[in-house]
Structure formats: C-alpha cells, structure tokens
Amino acid sequence: MKNWLDLKQILVQQNIPEQDIKLTKEFLETLSFDRRQQMMGIFLGWPEKLGFFVDLLKKKKKLAKNYQPELARKILDLEKKEVQDLIKELS
Amino acid sequence: MERFSEIPEFKKIPGEAELREAPEVEEYAESPETPLAKKENLDGFFEKEVPLQEKIGRVLDEITPKKLNNPIVNKTLRLLTAFSIFMGGSSFFAKGVSAEEIEQGLRQPKEAAAELLKTENQPKETEAPGGWKKFIDRFDISVGGIYENLPPFRGGVSSDISTFKNLTQSDFYKDFSRDKYSKAVIAFYNSVRLSDNSADFFQKLDQLKNFTTQQKTLILQNLGTVLNKTYNYDMLENNQMVKISDQAMFQSIKEYLQNGKILPGGICGNIHTFLTKAAKEMGLEAWLQINSRKRTNHIFSGLLTETDKGKQITFLDYNNLISTGTLNYKDALGIAERRMGSITTLNSFVGNETEFLFPVKSRAQEKIEEAAGVTDTGKELEEKLKEGKIKKEKGLTIKLSPETKTIGLTKDYIGLTFFNYENVYNNPYQSLENLNALRGRLNLKGETLSLEADATILHLNLKDLDDGNIAYDEFIGRIAADFIDSHKFNKGEYGQFILNYGASLQTALRLPLGKTAKESTAGLMGEGGTGLRMIYLAPNNIGKFYVGASEIFRGQPRDAQSKDIAVKEAAKSFTVGADIKVREGKILNLEAIKSRLDWGEKLEIRGGLAGEKWRGGLAYEKSSSRYERFIPSAEKTTVAVGYKDGPKWEIDVLGFKADEKYADAENRKIYGAEVKLKIFLW
Numbered sequence: 055m056k057n058w059l060d061l062k063q064i065l066v067q068q069n070i071p072e073q074d075i076k077l078t079k080e081f082l083e084t085l086s087f088d089r090r091q092q093m094m095g096i097f098l099g100w101p102e103k104l105g106f107f108v109d110l111l112k113k114k115k116k117l118a119k120n121y122q123p124e125l126a127r128k129i130l131d132l133e134k135k136e137v138q139d140l141i142k143e144l145s
Numbered sequence: 146m147e148r149f150s151e152i153p154e155f156k157k158i159p160g161e162a163e164l165r166e167a168p169e170v171e172e173y174a175e176s177p178e179t180p181l182a183k184k185e186n187l188d189g190f191f192e193k194e195v196p197l198q199e200k201i202g203r204v205l206d207e208i209t210p211k212k213l214n215n216p217i218v219n220k221t222l223r224l225l226t227a228f229s230i231f232m233g234g235s236s237f238f239a240k241g242v243s244a245e246e247i248e249q250g251l252r253q254p255k256e257a258a259a260e261l262l263k264t265e266n267q268p269k270e271t272e273a274p275g276g277w278k279k280f281i282d283r284f285d286i287s288v289g290g291i292y293e294n295l296p297p298f299r300g301g302v303s304s305d306i307s308t309f310k311n312l313t314q315s316d317f318y319k320d321f322s323r324d325k326y327s328k329a330v331i332a333f334y335n336s337v338r339l340s341d342n343s344a345d346f347f348q349k350l351d352q353l354k355n356f357t358t359q360q361k362t363l364i365l366q367n368l369g370t371v372l373n374k375t376y377n378y379d380m381l382e383n384n385q386m387v388k389i390s391d392q393a394m395f396q397s398i399k400e401y402l403q404n405g406k407i408l409p410g411g412i413c414g415n416i417h418t419f420l421t422k423a424a425k426e427m428g429l430e431a432w433l434q435i436n437s438r439k440r441t442n443h444i445f446s447g448l449l450t451e452t453d454k455g456k457q458i459t460f461l462d463y464n465n466l467i468s469t470g471t472l473n474y475k476d477a478l479g480i481a482e483r484r485m486g487s488i489t490t491l492n493s494f495v496g497n498e499t500e501f502l503f504p505v506k507s508r509a510q511e512k513i514e515e516a517a518g519v520t521d522t523g524k525e526l527e528e529k530l531k532e533g534k535i536k537k538e539k540g541l542t543i544k545l546s547p548e549t550k551t552i553g554l555t556k557d558y559i560g561l562t563f564f565n566y567e568n569v570y571n572n573p574y575q576s577l578e579n580l581n582a583l584r585g586r587l588n589l590k591g592e593t594l595s596l597e598a599d600a601t602i603l604h605l606n607l608k609d610l611d612d613g614n615i616a617y618d619e620f621i622g623r624i625a626a627d628f629i630d631s632h633k634f635n636k637g638e639y640g641q642f643i644l645n646y647g648a649s650l651q652t653a654l655r656l657p658l659g660k661t662a663k664e665s666t667a668g669l670m671g672e673g674g675t676g677l678r679m680i681y682l683a684p685n686n687i688g689k690f691y692v693g694a695s696e697i698f699r700g701q702p703r704d705a706q707s708k709d710i711a712v713k714e715a716a717k718s719f720t721v722g723a724d725i726k727v728r729e730g731k732i733l734n735l736e737a738i739k740s741r742l743d744w745g746e747k748l749e750i751r752g753g754l755a756g757e758k759w760r761g762g763l764a765y766e767k768s769s770s771r772y773e774r775f776i777p778s779a780e781k782t783t784v785a786v787g788y789k790d791g792p793k794w795e796i797d798v799l800g801f802k803a804d805e806k807y808a809d810a811e812n813r814k815i816y817g818a819e820v821k822l823k824i825f826l827w
Contacts (some may be wrong), residue, residue: 059283059825061821064498066534066592067533067631071592071594072591072592072725072816080238081238083233084237084238084242092230092232093231093234094231095227096227096230096231099223099227100224100227104223107747110231110232110235111235111238111239114235114236114237114238114239115682117239118187118239118241120239121186121190126189126190126193128191129190130190130194132231133194133197134197135227137200137201137225137228138222140224140225140228141204141225143217143221144204144221144222
C-alpha cells in the first residue's frame with residue numbers, strides 16, 4: 055500500500071515545485087484505486103526518475119492546453135530516449 | 146551487448162533491435178510526407194506514442210519468469226514496464242479522460258510483465274468514502290486521559306485583620322494567640338514610628354526574624370493595608386509604571402500612619418516590590434508574581450509560609466493573604482486565579498524585586514493556550530528542523546479525553562477548531578469550570594516560509610473560591626512565522642550530508658471582550674529562535690546520523706516597576722541521534738536532547754524500533770530545576786507501541802508515568818494513557 059504523504063515527502067525533498075506536486079496529485083486522483091497504487095509504486099520505486107516523470111507530466115499537460123509541435127516533438131524525444139536507454143541497458 | 150547476449154532468452158526480442166539500431170524512431174520525423182506528421186494536433190501526438198508503446202510491449206511480451214532471475218534485467222524490465230504504464234496514463238490524464246477510460250485505454254502487460262510490478266502492488270478496494278478524499282488527507286482520532294492523585298483544597302483567605310477575633314476566624318490564623326497578635330501589631334507600628342527612613346525600617350524588620358510566620362504575615366498584611374491606602378491612582382489612570390524608591394514608599398507609609406495623610410506612593414508593582422523586600426527582611430522566602438485581578442493585569446507577592454499545619458505557598462495581595470494549601474506552584478496559581486477572578490494567559494511571570502525570571506502557568510492557562518493554538522516554540526522548531534521543510538497537512542483531527550474535546554479541520558489555507566473543556570473531576574486547583582473556544586486559522590505555507598495566523602474566541606466560566614461562577618469572553622490572536630531550508634551536499638561514495646536550518650517566531654495577544662473590557666488590559670507573549678541540524682546519510686541506506694542545536698529567546702516584562710521588555714534566552718538545546726537499519730525493514734531510532742533552560746536543565750532520551758508494520762519506543766525525560774519552588778524537577782517515562790496497516794491506517798498506544806517534585810513538597814505521581822488512530826483517506 056502506498057501513501058501519498060510518503061510520495062509527497064519525496065517530491066518535496068527533491069525540490070519539486072508546489073504546483074508540480076499538485077499536478078502529480080491531480081494525475082493520481084484521476085486513476086482508479088488499484089491503478090493509483092500501481093502508479094505510486096512506480097514513483098516510489100524509482101525516486102531517481104521522479105523528477106523526469108513529473109517533468110513529462112507537466113509537459114503533456116501544457117501540450118494538452120496549448121498544442122505546440124515543438125513541444126510535442128520534445129516530449130516524444132524524451133520518451134523515446136528513455137525507452138532506448140532502458141533497452142540499451144538490457145544489452 | 147555482451148551482457149545481454151549472456152541471457153539466451155533475450156537474444157531475439159522483437160522490436161529491441163530496431164530501437165537500438167535506429168538513432169531516431171522514424172514515426173516521429175517531422176517530414177510532411179509521413180502520415181502522422183499530417184496530424185499536427187493533440188490526437189496526432191498521442192498516436193505517435195502508440196508505436197513506442199508497442200515496441201515496449203514486444204519487449205515485455207517476451208518476458209518469462211526465468212528471465213527475471215537476473216537482477217539487472219529484472220530492474221530494467223520493471224522500469225520499462227513502469228514507464229510504459231506511466232507514459233500511457235500521463236497522456237490520458239493530459240487529455241482529461243476519466244479513470245474508466247484510462248483503465249480501458251492502458252495497455253495491460255502480459256502476465257509476466259504484470260508480475261514485475263506485483264511486488265510493489267496493492268491490496269484491493271477501500272476507496273475513500275465519497276468526497277472526503279478531495280477534502281482531507283487524513284483523519285486523526287485520539288482518546289486519552291491523565292490521572293493524578295490531588296490532595297483536597299485546604300486553603301483560604303484572610304482579609305479582615307481589624308481585630309484579633311476577626312483575624313482568627315480564618316483558617317490560617319485559627320491557632321494564633323492573642324499575645325503573639327499584640328506583639329506583631331505593636332512591632333509593626335514601632336518599626337514605622339521609630340524609623341527615619343526606609344533603611345531603618347528594613348533594619349527593624351530584620352530584627353523580627355524570630356517571630357512566627359503568622360506574626361510576620363500579619364505585619365505584612367498591615368503594611369499592605371497602609372500601602373493600599375496610599376495607592377497612586379494618577380499613575381494608574383495615566384497608565385504609568387515608574388520605579389518608586391523605597392524611601393518614597395516608606396514616606397507614604399509613615400505619613401499615613403502618623404498624620405493620616407495620603408501621600409500617593411506607587412501602584413501594584415511598586416507596592417508588592419516593597420512588601421516582598423519587607424518579607425525577605427523578616428526572613429520569609431518571598432517573590433513577585435504577575436497575574437491578574439478581576440481581569441486587570443496585576444502584580445502581587447508570593448510567600449512560603451510555615452505553620453503547625455506545615456509549609457504552603459501563600460500569596461499576599463495588599464492586605465489579603467491567600468493560603469493555597471499546596472506547595473505545587475501550578476496548583477497554587479489556580480487558587481490565586483479563583484481568588485482574583487481572572488486568568489492571566491500569556492502574561493504570568495514569576496520574579497524577584499529586580500527582575501522577572503520566567504513564565505509560570507496554571508492548569509487553566511495551559512488549557513487556554515492549547516485552545517488558542519499557542520505552542521512550545523522550541524519543540525516546534527525542533528520538529529521542523531527534523532523535517533527540513535515546511536509540512537503541509539489537511540485533515541480532520543478529533544481529540545477526546547474525559548475533560549477535553551477537540552475537533553479540528555484543516556484544509557490547505559484554512560483551519561477551524563472547536564475546543565471544549567469541562568472540569569469534570571471538580572479539580573479545586575483548576576480555576577476553569579468550563580471553556581469553549583472556536584479557532585480559525587489561516588495557513589500561508591511555501592517551500593521554505595510559512596505563516597500561521599490564528600484568531601480564537603473563548604468563552605470561559607471561572608469558579609471563584611466560594612464555587613461561584615464568573616463568565617467572560619476573550620480573544621486571542623496568534624501569529625507564527627517559520628523559515629526552514631535544507632541544503633544537500635554532493636553525494637559521494639562515503640555518503641551524503643544534509644544541512645537543515647531555520648528560524649521560528651511566535652507571538653500572541655490576548656484581548657478582553659465584553660462589558661468589562663474597559664477595565665482590562667491585554668496579555669502578550671513573544672518567542673523566537675533559530676536552529677540547525679546536520680544529517681549524515683550513510684552509503685547503501687545503512688542509516689542516518691544527525692546532530693543539531695537550537696536557541697530560543699523570549700520577550701518578557703523586565704521587572705515589576707517598569708514597562709520595559711527584556712529579551713531573555715529561554716532555552717538552548719543540543720540534539721544527537723541516529724536512525725540505523727538493523728536488518729531489512731527494521732530501523733532503530735536513538736535520540737538524545739540536552740537542553741539548558743532558564744529555570745534548569747532537561748535531558749530527553751528516546752529509543753525505538755520500527756518495522757514495516759510494528760513499532761515500539763521508550764522515552765525518558767529528566768528535568769532538574771534550579772527553581773523548584775516554581776518549576777518542578779521531574780522524571781517521565783513513556784512507552785509507546787504502534788501498528789501500521791499500510792497507508793490505510795495506523796494506531797499508537799502510549800502510556801506514561803511522571804514524577805514531579807516541587808521544593809519542600811512530596812513527589813507527585815502522574816499517570817497518562819492515550820490511543821491514537823490515524824486513518825489515511827488518500
């Protein structure tokens with residue numbers, strides 16, 4: 055079982071701005087209980103990636119609000135690079 | 146590649162080769178010829194994520210439980226799975242779709258992939274009750290009580306000293322002989338009549354050291370009667386507080402006794418400073434106490450008296466002698482409040498003729514401060530230094546004990562608390578019969594700065610010494626400001642250092658409300674402090690070690706004859722502690738705090754063991770008072786056991802035993818127990 059307060063504590067420790075913490079919480083609130091627990095497990099399981107996850111979340115929200123092709127490409131590049139790096143690690 | 150090749154199962158992961166070989170995933174190219182590039186809009190963006198999801202899917206689809214035995218592969222695949230879920234989930238969130246749609250839209254990993262995340266996984270059900278989770282994070286309820294064996298009240302008031310008969314009707318003088326009475330009255334008049342100045346007068350009082358306590362208190366009551374007659378009402382009306390020399394005070398006494406003329410002397414602070422000096426000259430232990438009378442700030446004298454019935458704390462208010470029947474100063478203040486008909490929250494200090502020393506609180510004052518949200522500045526600062534950040538919480542708190550009920554709701558920037566106290570045990574040393582308070586709080590909290598502003602309206606019912614009822618209303622405003630920051634030093638192979646540092650400031654103002662307000666004066670308190678804590682995080686999560694120091698200052702009245710405010714060092718603390726991982730999932734906490742306080746020293750030692758679900762702890766506090774007349778030396782042992790069921794709820798049961806020792810008094814044992822339940826709604 056994952057606790058938001060634990061996650062919040064890590065977010066604060068990592069100097070994630072208040073509005074981004076709020077956004078993260080809003081994101082989690084839209085999920086079902088099980089999915090939310092899973093997502094918090096992901097966040098808590100990889101605290102070193104937390105900043106990256108939050109940054110992506112923020113960028114996607116910004117994109118949804120005001121579509122900009124450059125931002126869209128940037129997000130996709132970030133995601134692609136992450137996936138590529140992970141698969142490289144498998145080798 | 147070599148490491149990957151060592152794992153036969155991963156040699157032919159569909160999609161893996163393409164991803165590694167292609168420097169760019171071609172679907173994302175901006176070429177106008179590509180079909181996706183034509184859809185330069187949000188949906189187009191999400192569609193572009195699909196091939197990437199599919200690539201991940203193909204890698205994950207190949208997972209077999211056997212592959213997971215390799216820890217490196219296991220970790221990477223877990224992260225890949227996690228990223229896949231996050232990527233999809235975050236996109237759906239950005240689009241603003243519902244939880245159901247997210248559930249349907251997210252690609253479900255295959256059984257083995259799901260296994261990857263299973264260790265992090267989740268029990269079923271138990272969503273927070275509808276709506277609550279949006280409003281509060283947690284629900285805290287605590288039920289507790291305190292037991293102490295209180296002696297019955299055996300004090301009283303002696304006011305009428307006009308005749309021997311009237312005097313001996315009071316308990317304090319019941320066994321007083323006429324002979325001793327006459328000698329005391331004559332000695333008083335002669336001390337004044339035969340003295341030319343205050344030095345002569347005090348010299349004559351010094352010669353009365355062999356008088357009994359009752360004779361000495363009778364002389365003081367006579368002196369108080371005369372000084373009351375010479376009360377300087379001009380000073381009071383002009384709201385002045387100036388130092389009056391002993392000689393001027395003596396002249397007023399002599400003029401009144403010899404010629405019946407009133408030569409205005411001083412006000413309460415001047416008069417009781419003079420009375421305290423006189424008491425000391427006769428060999429009595431005496432001091433000054435700021436309190437209030439009929440809701441007006443007031444200064445009177447305290448005396449240690451000894452009769453056949455033993456020693457007790459006695460207050461002298463002009464000609465009124467209030468025998469409290471106790472050597473427990475907190476209890477004695479309660480009796481004084483009942484006699485004076487008011488409670489001096491935030492402004493109750495004890496001192497001598499030259500300075501006030503430190504605050505002393507009655508039981509009623511403690512309850513009122515609790516209701517108004519006034520906290521221990523030092524403890525609050527220590528907590529914040531421990532956290533290294535400003536803590537924000539929203540939640541519903543209910544605290545219940547036989548005497549006190551508190552219901553508080555905090556959300557983001559605002560909080561509302563209702564506080565009720567009832568003197569259900571009819572404690573004679575508790576001047577409050579009951580108290581109802583409503584507190585509103587404004588919270589402005591940033592990353593490193595926070596500001597709390599409280600406004601509390603209180604309705605008090607005070608019981609006087611005849612068990613009559615005095616009802617009145619008060620307002621207490623409180624402002625607390627904190628700055629807390631944390632600096633992380635570079636993490637190296639030998640661990641990491643973190644420096645938490647900060648400052649706290651708390652100030653509160655009590656104002657009277659209602660018809661009697663014009664007669665009343667306000668109470669004010671101000672405290673501030675700074676501190677730091679250096680934390681060392683050992684490599685490989687072995688543990689955390691820390692040292693810290695803090696210093697608290699307080700603004701308080703300088704002395705009984707001026708309006709000056711003195712800033713005094715109230716506390717200086719040094720903390721050392723560690724959280725050590727003793728085995729997987731088990732943390733041993735050890736902490737020691739040594740404090741030098743303005744009234745003595747305090748040592749706190751805490752130890753505990755915390756597992757994933759269970760935790761237990763033991764705390765020991767020992768305080769050594771240099772002023773046992775007013776603040777007790779004490780020892781307190783607390784045992785606590787807690788159980789945590791994931792983030793859903795946790796329960797703590799604690800019990801304590803304390804021994805308090807005031808000067809000349811027997812040890813008093815106090816027992817307490819509390820059960821705290823925290824339910825996390827989120």
